[in-house]
Amino acid sequence: MFYAVAIFAPLIGALVSGLFGRAIGDRAAQAVSILCMLVAAACGVTAFFAVGFGNAPTETLDLGAWVQAGSFHVSWALRSDPLSTTMVGMVTFVSTLIHIYSIGYMGHEPEGTRYRFFSYLSAFTFAMLMLVTADNLLQLFFGWEGVGLMSYLLIGYWYDRPSACRAAIKAFIVNRIADLFFAVGVALVFLTFGSIEFPVIFGSVARHAGDVYHLFGTTFPVLEVIGFLLFIGAMGKSAQIGLHVWLPDAMEGPTPVSALIHAATMVTAGVFLMARMSPVMAYAPTALAFVTFIGGTTALFAATIGCAQTDIKRVIAYSTCSQLGYMFLAAGVGAYQASVFHLFTHAFFKALLFLSAGSVIHAMSDEQDMRRMGGLWRLIPVTYTVMWVGSLALAGVFPFSGYYSKDAILEAAYAAPGFIATYGWICGVLAAFLTAFYSWRLLIMTFHGKPRMDHHTLEHVHESPPVMTLPLVVLAIGALVAGYALHDVMLGPDWSAYWRGAIVNGPDNHIMTAMEHVPTWVSLTPSVVGLLGIATAYVCYMFAPGIPVWFATRLRPVYLFALNKWYFDELYDFLFVRPAMRLARVLWQVGDATIIDGMPNGAAALAAEGARGAVRIQTGSIATYAFVMLIGVVVLVGVFLLFR
Numbered sequence: 001m002f003y004a005v006a007i008f009a010p011l012i013g014a015l016v017s018g019l020f021g022r023a024i025g026d027r028a029a030q031a032v033s034i035l036c037m038l039v040a041a042a043c044g045v046t047a048f049f050a051v052g053f054g055n056a057p058t059e060t061l062d063l064g065a066w067v068q069a070g071s072f073h074v075s076w077a078l079r080s081d082p083l084s085t086t087m088v089g090m091v092t093f094v095s096t097l098i099h100i101y102s103i104g105y106m107g108h109e110p111e112g113t114r115y116r117f118f119s120y121l122s123a124f125t126f127a128m129l130m131l132v133t134a135d136n137l138l139q140l141f142f143g144w145e146g147v148g149l150m151s152y153l154l155i156g157y158w159y160d161r162p163s164a165c166r167a168a169i170k171a172f173i174v175n176r177i178a179d180l181f182f183a184v185g186v187a188l189v190f191l192t193f194g195s196i197e198f199p200v201i202f203g204s205v206a207r208h209a210g211d212v213y214h215l216f217g218t219t220f221p222v223l224e225v226i227g228f229l230l231f232i233g234a235m236g237k238s239a240q241i242g243l244h245v246w247l248p249d250a251m252e253g254p255t256p257v258s259a260l261i262h263a264a265t266m267v268t269a270g271v272f273l274m275a276r277m278s279p280v281m282a283y284a285p286t287a288l289a290f291v292t293f294i295g296g297t298t299a300l301f302a303a304t305i306g307c308a309q310t311d312i313k314r315v316i317a318y319s320t321c322s323q324l325g326y327m328f329l330a331a332g333v334g335a336y337q338a339s340v341f342h343l344f345t346h347a348f349f350k351a352l353l354f355l356s357a358g359s360v361i362h363a364m365s366d367e368q369d370m371r372r373m374g375g376l377w378r379l380i381p382v383t384y385t386v387m388w389v390g391s392l393a394l395a396g397v398f399p400f401s402g403y404y405s406k407d408a409i410l411e412a413a414y415a416a417p418g419f420i421a422t423y424g425w426i427c428g429v430l431a432a433f434l435t436a437f438y439s440w441r442l443l444i445m446t447f448h449g450k451p452r453m454d455h456h457t458l459e460h461v462h463e464s465p466p467v468m469t470l471p472l473v474v475l476a477i478g479a480l481v482a483g484y485a486l487h488d489v490m491l492g493p494d495w496s497a498y499w500r501g502a503i504v505n506g507p508d509n510h511i512m513t514a515m516e517h518v519p520t521w522v523s524l525t526p527s528v529v530g531l532l533g534i535a536t537a538y539v540c541y542m543f544a545p546g547i548p549v550w551f552a553t554r555l556r557p558v559y560l561f562a563l564n565k566w567y568f569d570e571l572y573d574f575l576f577v578r579p580a581m582r583l584a585r586v587l588w589q590v591g592d593a594t595i596i597d598g599m600p601n602g603a604a605a606l607a608a609e610g611a612r613g614a615v616r617i618q619t620g621s622i623a624t625y626a627f628v629m630l631i632g633v634v635v636l637v638g639v640f641l642l643f644r
Contacts (some may be wrong), residue, residue, distance in 0.1 A: 002043040002046060002047065002086075003043065003047045003061065003078060003080050003088075004061060004063075004078060005039060005040070005043045006039075006040045006041075006043035006088055006129070007040075007078060007088070007126070007129045007130065007133055008126070008136040008152065008601060009037070009039045009040035009043070010036055010037060010092075010095070010122045010125040010126040011038050011122070011123070011126040012036050012124070013032055013033040013034075013035070013036030013118075013119075013122040014033070014119045014120075014122035014123035014126060015118040015119075016029070016032045016033075016036075016222065017029035017030070017032055017033045017097065017115050017122065018115070018116065018119030018120075018123070020609075021116065021118075021119060021605075022112065022115065022545075024115075025112075025115070026111060026112065026113070026115050029114070029115035029118055030103060030114065030115070030118050032383040033118040033119070033121065033122050034096070034098060034099050034100060034103075034118075035146075036122065036296060037092070037095060037096040037099045037122065037125070038096055040092045040095075040096070040125070040129075041092040041093050041095075041096040042605065043092075044085075044088040044089045044091070044092030044093065045089045045092070045093055045545050047080065047085045047088055047089065048086060048088065048089025049089075050085075051080060051081070051082055051085040051606060052082050052085060052086060052489070052498055055234075056449040058080060058081040058082065058390070058500060058502070059080055060077050060078065060079050060080070060135050061078040061080065061226070062075055062076075062077045063075070063076035064076055066138070066139070067138065070195065072190070073195075074136055074138045074139070074196065074197070075135075075136070075197075076139065077134075077135035077136070077139070078133045078135070079133050079134065079135040079198070079435075080133070081500070081501075081502040082498060082499050082500055082502045083132075083272075083275060083340065083499070083502035083503060084132050084133050086340065087132035087268075087272060087641025088129060088132060088133065089265045090264060090344055090347050091125060091128050091132065091265060092125070092129070093216055094260075094263055094264040094347050094348070094351050094475075095121070095125040095213050095260060095264050095265070096257050096474060097351070097471035097474055098121070098256050098260050098263075098264075098351065098355070098471070099118065099121055099122075100467060100470070100471050101256055101259075101355050101358075101467070101468050101471040101472075102117065102118065102121065102254075102256040103467045104362075104464060104465045104467040104468040105244075105254065105255060105256055105358055105362060105468060106254065106256070108374070116157075117154075117157060117639055119256070120150055120153050120154050120157070121154070121256070121257075121260065121324075122258060123146075123150050123168075123264065124147060124150035124154060124265055124266075125260075126146070127143050127146025127147045127149075127150055127265075128146075128147050128264070128265035128266070128269070129141035129143070130142060131146070131147065131269055131272070132272055133143055134150055135197060135198055135199075135499045136195075136196050136197040136198060137186045137189060137196040137198075137201075138186070138196055140273070141182070141183070141186060141537025142278070143269075144179070144237065144269060144344075145179065146184070147237075147265055147266045147269060148171075148172065148175045148176075148179070148237075148266075151168075151171055151172075151175075151250070151261055151306035152169075152171060152172045152193070152264050153168075154170045154253050154254075154257040154260075154261075155168040155171055155249075155250050155252060155253040155257065155261075156168030156169075156252075156563055157253055157254060157257065158253075158254070161252065163252050164252040164253065166249070166252075167246075167249035167250060167251075167252040167253070168252075168253075169393065170245070170246050170249050171246035171247075171249070171250055172247060174243055174246040175236045175237060175246065176235060177236060177243070178232055178233050178234075178235055178236020178237065178243050179231075179233055179236065179237075181229045181232040181233050182229065182230060182232070182233025182234075183233075184229050185226050185229030185230040185233060187221070188225065188226050188229065189201060189280075192208055192211065192222055192226070193205075193208065198276070201279070201280065202279040202280075202504070204219075204222070205279050205280055205282075205283060206283070208222060208223065209223060209283045209414045211223070213225060217292070217625055221286075223280055223283045223284045224284045224286050224287050224425075226280060226284070226286045227277075227280060227281050227284030227286075227287030227288070228284075228310075230273060230274075230277055230280075231274065231279075231287060231291055231294075233270070233273070234269075234270030234271070234273050234328075235270065235294065236270075236273060237266065237267065237269045237270040237272030237273075238267050238268070238269065238271055238324045238327075238328070239267055239320070239321050239324060240270075240294050240295070240298045240321075240324065240325065240328065241294060241297050241301050241302075241325075242568075244298070244302070244568075245568050245569055245572065247267070247317055247320070247321055248317050248318065248565070250317070251311070251313040251317055253354065255286075255313065255354060255357060255358030255361060255535070256355070256358065258313060258317070258354050259350075259351045259354035259355050259358070260351075261602070262316075262317065262320040262350050262351075262354060263347045263348075263350040263351035263354065264347050264351065265347070267320060267324055268324075268327075268343050268347070270324075270328075271324065271327045271328065271331065271339055271340070272340075272343070274291065274328070274331040274336065274339070274347065275331065275336045275339060275340050275503055278331075278336045278503050278504045278506075278580050279504040279506075280506065281331075282334070282504055282506025282507075282509060283506070288331075288332050288333075288334065288416070289332065289420045290332075291328050291331055291332035292328075292329055292332025292333055292413075292416075292420045292421060292424045293332070293423065293424070294325075294328060294332075295325045295326065295327070295328030295329035295330075295331070295332050295424060295542040296325065296332075296413075296423055296424030296426075296427035296428060297325070297427060298321060298322065298324065298325030298328070298607055299322045299323075299325030299326050299329060299427050299428055299431040300322075300325075300427040300428075300434075301322075301325075301566065302318045302319070302321035302322035302325060302428050302431075302433045303318070303319075303322045303430075303431040303434035303435055304434060304562050304566075305318045305562050305565050305566065306318035306319055306322065306352060306434070306435075306438040307434055307437060307438045307441065307562060308559060308562035308563040309438075309563070310366050310369055310370050310371050311368050311369060311371075312357045312360060312361070312368050312369075312370050312373075312442065312446060313354070313357055313361075313372070314370055315370075315441075315442050316350070316353050316354055316357055316442075318438075319350075319394060319435065319438070319439070320350055322431055322434075322435060323342070323346050323350070323394075325427075325431070326342060326406060326409050326428060326431070326554075327339045327342050327343055327346075329409060329413055329424045329427075329428055330342065330408075330412055330413070332411040332420075332421075333412050333413055333415075333416035333421050333424065333511055334412075334416065334505055334509040334511045335408070335409065335416075335511045335512065335515065335637060336503045336505065337490060337491055337495055337499060337503055338408040338409050338412050338491060338514060338515070339409070340490075340503070341404075341405045341408065341486070341487070341490045341491055342402075342405035342406065342408070342409055344394070344405075344482065344486070344490075345401035345402060345404065345405040345479075345482050345483050345486075346402070346405070347400060348393070348401060348475050348478035348479045348482050349389075349390045349393035349394055349400070349475075349478075349479035350390075350403060350478050351393075351475055351533065352386060352387075352389065352390040352393075352472060352475035352476055352478075353387065353390040353391070353394065355468070355471060355472055355475065356383050356386055356387040356390060356467075356472060357387075359380065359383040359392075359463075359464040359468055359469070360373070360376065360380065360383060360387075360446060360471065362464050362468070363376070363380050363383070363461045363462055363463065363464065364376075364453065364457060364461060365457050365460055367453065367457065367482050368403065370442065370445040370446050370489070371445070371452060372452050372454045372457075373445060373446045373447075373451075373452060373453060373455050374445065374446070374447075374448065374449040374450055374451050374453075375447070375448065375449060375450055375451035375452075376446060376447045376451075376461065377447040377448065377521065378465070379461045379462070379463070380461065380465070382460070382463055382464075382469045382472065382473075383464065383469070383472070384447050385392070386469075386472045386473060386475070386476040387443065387446075387447075388443065389476040389479050389480060390476070390479055391439040391440065391442070391443055393479040393480070394435060394439050394525065395432075395436040395439050395440075395485075395530045395533065395534065396432060396435075396526050396530050396533070397436075397527070397530060397534075398527060399480075399484055400479060400480055400483065401478070401479050401480065401481070401482040401483030401484070402479075402483065403483060403526075403527070404483030404484065404487040404491075405483055405487075406432065406526055407523060407526050407527075408487075408515065409428065410425060410428045410432070410522070410525070410526050411515040411516075411518045411522060411523060412511050412512075412514075412515040412518070413425035413428055414515075414518050414522045415511060415514035415515045415517070415518050416511055416514070419515035420532060428526075429526065429529055430529075430611060432526045432529045432530050432533070433529040433530070433532060433536075434533065434536070435530070435533065436529070436530040436531070436533025436534045437533035437534070437536050438531075438537075439534075439537075440533070440534045440537035440538065440541075441537045441540070441541055444537060444538070444541040444542055444604050445541060448541075448542065449541075449542075456497055457617045466567050491512070493516070495512060507590070520545060548594075631637065
């Protein structure tokens, strides 16, 4: 029962604060939301330890029938296997800390508006919990679309800002494009297996391994097609290269929203989907090779962009994109356990980094440009310290959590056979160097050197209140110990005892064993390149600050390429946005205004003109009327004589 409480407590908080927030006031709405989240976190963490460590039975809680149409039957059900409980424990815990942090961060918002923000946060959490506890693809899709809707509302929370509205619409549209592929994949799953319930699908997947589609004169393996469609859906939600363009713009929302989207919800949904559908993906090697290629490419691509950004939140946003690439790299080589483990550890240090950035922005009177910061470490020491912890974890420095999970992914990529896996490993190693570089670039530009802000801003720099710093300290502890505490349990020699079949590697996949026997230099490589990245950042931004200027001047095309995010937005604007606008303009001016409106409007104008001509005849002169009558008689007689 407490497992159901963990899922539905955020919904209760969202409904109470959303429906009655205006009546009970912001403080009461905040209190209700946070109380419900505290209950959810307590129950979620309890379920995590009970199932993962206490060997509690994995079961499904059936809440009742949902859809019954012919042979299509779907129930509301809550799945409580180790994969689901791991996600529930992480989501509820991190989301609760973000809720508490939001009290201080959103404290400057006008009275009578904050209840809406807390309602959205709680609803966002509930949607993610429904996604990760689903026992069928329709319920998962419900949570999938729920987090998409709530991200739209939260990114555009400051709806009086045009940039926020554009960012919200962009996120919504890009995700809908990917979701179309996901929906088609779900439909094909039903046509193939006769059900969309996970037990039925997973129990019969081996029997359909040889099924093919006959299309365009050739054959396509059914499970490969389904794997590709599901992964394209995951690419949109998890911001992989090509469908990533919404993620940086999502920084227009309040910082707690950025932390929730990037750490615990939304973007991790695609990684979870790959792990949940691992029994199907195990029979789709071509799709998995594509996952590996996209994951490795995204890890490197996003890291290059992060090195050139100047907005503190955008740097961290691109680091999320890069780390998600690592997670898909692990899933692509079949190490789903390493993928989920990195998802788990990443939640702590990425939430920590975003909330720390929010603390900096709060101290800097809403300034986000790192070029206008500097010299802050003495003024906000708590934020400075915890941001060091988050950066060390992100860079994969021992003994912080990222060291254990990132190393495991790169070891799996090296151990996996094939050129694509090697390509992914190379991209991952290069991305590890760049990750450490841009992390310390952020730290140095923000906290070290001479202050570069105006005197008025400098005078008002102050440490955040305890309601904001306490969640930072808790997350910092998680970023420090989570990797060490859980590595042996989730990835050690006895990893199967923890996962208990919740993740299936496939009959010929022995990657979990192979990754334990890679050469020592492979295990050391991520740490070595990470330390080199840190050293490079110190040289470039502390000891020889002229180097970045030289690079940006002498290699300006390369610098502009990274600064402008590989010109993806400009490319999409040229290929899709402008043609769509031109087509819309033609349909409006020609199709709508000229043809659709033109025909009835033209007929009406003709009738009006005829009426105006008839009016001219009505002069009031008897002589004119007699003359017209005479003309009519002459015409009538002429016609009669002509056709007699």
